[in-house]
Amino acid sequence: MKTLYPALVWKRLAKVGEAETYVAESKPSPQSLERFYFGRKGGLLLRQDTESGAPGRRIRAIMYFSDFRAVDGVQVPHSVRIEAANGTDGTPVVFTLKYTEVKQNVSIEDAKF
Numbered sequence: 198m199k200t201l202y203p204a205l206v207w208k209r210l211a212k213v214g215e216a217e218t219y220v221a222e223s224k225p226s227p228q229s230l231e232r233f234y235f236g237r238k239g240g241l242l243l244r245q246d247t248e249s250g251a252p253g254r255r256i257r258a259i260m261y262f263s264d265f266r267a268v269d270g271v272q273v274p275h276s277v278r279i280e281a282a283n284g285t286d287g288t289p290v291v292f293t294l295k296y297t298e299v300k301q302n303v304s305i306e307d308a309k310f
Contacts, residue, residue: 202231213243213261241272242305257282268299275299 198235202223211234218234225231226249233246242262244286250256258281262274277295282289 201225205233208232210237216243218243239272242274260273264295266299271301284308 199308202225203248204225205221207225208220211218213234214237217237221233223231229247229249231248232244232246232250233242233243234246236243244262245260247258248255249262258279261274261278261280263278264276265272265274267273277294278291279294280289280291
């Protein structure tokens with residue numbers, strides 16, 4: 198996090214659903230803003246807000262992380278709900294990714310890329 202978001206600062210407390218969270222914010226570039234909502238219980242990332250693009254063409258996305266399960270001793274979200282709107286007309290797009298299996302540090306053949 199320190200490498201990707203060197204200007205990350207704690208801003209406030211907020212709720213994500215019923216969960217109390219700490220909100221951290223960073224501007225990784227002049228055209229972007231990132232907000233991270235970490236649960237006060239357990240410290241897991243429950244939500245991430247992203248804004249990027251040029252003036253008049255802002256792209257906004259909100260990602261909600263849930264269904265955390267231990268994978269190799271690390272809590273990993275197995276459900277990610279994404280709400281996005283394009284910068285032209287603000288048309289909303291909402292979809293959910295549900296993972297049935299998560300593996301870490303698996304070798305992948307170069308040919309697959």
